[in-house]
Amino acid sequence: MHHSISFAQKFLGITIALSSASFALASSIQDRADRFLALANAGYQALYRVNAEAQWLAVTDVKPAHDAASEATGKAYAAFNGNPAIINEARDLLTHRAELNELTVRELNQLLLNAAEGPMTNPDLVGQRVAAETKQASILNSFEFKLNGKSITTNEIDNKLEKSVDLAERKAVWEASKQSGPALKPNLIKLRDLRNGVATEMKYPNYFALEVASYGMTADEMVKMHDDFLKQLRPLYLQLHTWTKYRLAEKYHQPVPKKIPAHWINNRWSQEWTGLVEAANIDDRFKDRTGDWIIKTAEQFYTGLGFKPLPASFWTKSDLYPVPAGDPRKKNTHASCWHVDLQDDVRSLQSIEPNSQWFFTAHHELGHGHYFIAYTRPEVPPLLRLGANPGFHEGIGELISLASSQVPYLQARGVLPPDFKADATAFLLDDALARSIPFMFFASGTMTHWEYDVYAKNLPPDQWNARWWKYVGDFQGVEPPSTRDEQFCDAATKTHINDTPCYYYSYAIATVLKFQLHDYIAREILHQPPQACNYADNKEVGAFLQNILEKGGTEDWRKVLKDATGEDLSTRAMSDYFKPLQAWLEAQNKGRQVGWE
Numbered sequence: 001m002h003h004s005i006s007f008a009q010k011f012l013g014i015t016i017a018l019s020s021a022s023f024a025l026a027s028s029i030q031d032r033a034d035r036f037l038a039l040a041n042a043g044y045q046a047l048y049r050v051n052a053e054a055q056w057l058a059v060t061d062v063k064p065a066h067d068a069a070s071e072a073t074g075k076a077y078a079a080f081n082g083n084p085a086i087i088n089e090a091r092d093l094l095t096h097r098a099e100l101n102e103l104t105v106r107e108l109n110q111l112l113l114n115a116a117e118g119p120m121t122n123p124d125l126v127g128q129r130v131a132a133e134t135k136q137a138s139i140l141n142s143f144e145f146k147l148n149g150k151s152i153t154t155n156e157i158d159n160k161l162e163k164s165v166d167l168a169e170r171k172a173v174w175e176a177s178k179q180s181g182p183a184l185k186p187n188l189i190k191l192r193d194l195r196n197g198v199a200t201e202m203k204y205p206n207y208f209a210l211e212v213a214s215y216g217m218t219a220d221e222m223v224k225m226h227d228d229f230l231k232q233l234r235p236l237y238l239q240l241h242t243w244t245k246y247r248l249a250e251k252y253h254q255p256v257p258k259k260i261p262a263h264w265i266n267n268r269w270s271q272e273w274t275g276l277v278e279a280a281n282i283d284d285r286f287k288d289r290t291g292d293w294i295i296k297t298a299e300q301f302y303t304g305l306g307f308k309p310l311p312a313s314f315w316t317k318s319d320l321y322p323v324p325a326g327d328p329r330k331k332n333t334h335a336s337c338w339h340v341d342l343q344d345d346v347r348s349l350q351s352i353e354p355n356s357q358w359f360f361t362a363h364h365e366l367g368h369g370h371y372f373i374a375y376t377r378p379e380v381p382p383l384l385r386l387g388a389n390p391g392f393h394e395g396i397g398e399l400i401s402l403a404s405s406q407v408p409y410l411q412a413r414g415v416l417p418p419d420f421k422a423d424a425t426a427f428l429l430d431d432a433l434a435r436s437i438p439f440m441f442f443a444s445g446t447m448t449h450w451e452y453d454v455y456a457k458n459l460p461p462d463q464w465n466a467r468w469w470k471y472v473g474d475f476q477g478v479e480p481p482s483t484r485d486e487q488f489c490d491a492a493t494k495t496h497i498n499d500t501p502c503y504y505y506s507y508a509i510a511t512v513l514k515f516q517l518h519d520y521i522a523r524e525i526l527h528q529p530p531q532a533c534n535y536a537d538n539k540e541v542g543a544f545l546q547n548i549l550e551k552g553g554t555e556d557w558r559k560v561l562k563d564a565t566g567e568d569l570s571t572r573a574m575s576d577y578f579k580p581l582q583a584w585l586e587a588q589n590k591g592r593q594v595g596w597e
């Protein structure tokens with residue numbers, strides 16, 4: 001770690017400058033804070049960029065040299081954020097909170113949250129963590145899945161699970177998709193302890209609590225909020241689950257099970273239930289489209305609403321398509337969007353193929369990109385160039401993804417013909433299954449509770465897989481096709497468990513938020529039904545969104561939401577959206593065994 005401190009000093013000379021700042025007897029506390037934050041913002045932005053550049057290279061071209069470089073910049077970034085001079089000055093200034101303006105207090109709090117990721121009051125611990133994080137990313141990014149002794153990519157796994165009707169093949173493919181677990185588990189055990197270690201170093205009880213702090217909530221409050229979401233959605237979920245298991249049993253010519261076998265579902269974690277509603281399958285409509293058309297159409301969505309086009313560098317620096325066959329380069333296949341310099345350098349990592357899933361994903365990812373650009377303005381200091389809360393960033397992406405799946409929008413973009421007769425129930429059912437309700441039971445249920453147990457309750461590693469499948473069973477009503485004992489670590493096959501720990505509840509919050517914002521836009525701005533509306537080229541919708549996005553992290557997220565919609569966060573809008581479905585499902589399921597108890 002000595003290395004990385006001098007690395008940071010060389011870059012910025014910031015360590016020395018900061019300690020002298022804290023000696024200054026400023027004319028006022030606000031002046032002192034302003035001078036301190038000018039330095040802190042500049043240093044933060046500079047190291048953020050250096051680190052993001054190296055991380056970007058490491059995920060778009062996976063090789064040991066790039067891992068080593070990203071480890072070095074990760075250490076420098078952590079050394080700056082966790083600098084004891086910064087921690088002490090931020091803490092000291094916050095004891096004079098009453099003399100500081102609200103924006104300043106938010107910046108100081110954010111500095112402490114950033115510091116908590118790698119407090120240099122314990123440099124050995126931070127160094128070990130960065131090394132372990134880098135190692136985990138490398139194992140994850142370069143893992144080779146094998147089916148019958150032959151390499152198979154995750155895209156190929158997903159394609160097979162989407163198309164195959166041969167249950168023996170589906171089982172083999174599903175099991176292959178779980179091969180990475182045992183490779184990832186040993187270092188994940190180490191990471192759990194290191195992550196919890198850095199959290200306690202900053203006086204948080206555990207890493208889960210630290211991550212939740214950016215919402216201004218405790219770990220228990222967060223878990224309870226998700227339990228409340230699920231309580232309200234459970235009657236609808238039970239109906240969807242019943243309808244699905246009967247449907248799949250018929251498809252595979254099997255007796256109707258209590259829980260749904262995991263390999264019957266297209267998604268590797270049963271988090272989205274796609275391909276069940278034929279009438280809503282529009283993949284054929286993308287057959288003759290190109291990846292380029294998909295991403296340009298997604299960008300047109302935003303410019304049509306009145307957003308500035310993404311900077312030209314987005315198109316030259318992004319990595320948007322699968323690696324061509326025969327090219328030895330390896331890249332991470334998980335879609336993401338990056339604000340590389342916290343200024344105008346916005347990039348996206350995708351592997352776009354011409355199908356509906358990538359069409360929605362492209363719209364989602366550009367939501368992050370336009371969010372970045374919207375809050376990149378002088379009024380928002382670099383430290384607060386982030387979403388109102390972490391779920392907001394995802395929520396905006398998800399909102400646009402939902403908007404991009406609306407039939408009238410698809411017609412406006414020529415994906416569906418103007419005379420297309422939508423089966424409204426089919427589309428609503430597909431929305432619920434493929435993008436909303438089962439996802440809530442995976443995200444708020446399985447993921448949130450498992451990570452809470454692992455981080456906040458220190459669940460012993462020899463119980464990890466059993467606990468995972470207990471939650472998959474209890475929350476999702478899904479069971480594995482064969483025994484999954486502790487030689488496996490099926491949770492670790494999920495990217496976020498490795499590289500974005502204690503964060504997944506944010507996707508559930510995003511899902512709740514998207515329906516709330518969508519409900520407002522459809523009813524109050526477009527005056528169209530939320531289940532069939534079209535945002536395209538509506539400048540009023542653009543202004544509504546711009547007003548939320550441009551705030552970044554400068555205001556409390558509860559206030560931002562209330563000011564925009566007049567409501568607190570709740571599943572009210574989501575329940576309303578799917579209300580027409582509940583009665584239809586109950587009629588379909590009449591006389592059937594509902595639930596799996």
Ligand SMILES: [Zn+2]
Nearest residue numbers: 364368394397
């Ligand atoms: Zn996203």
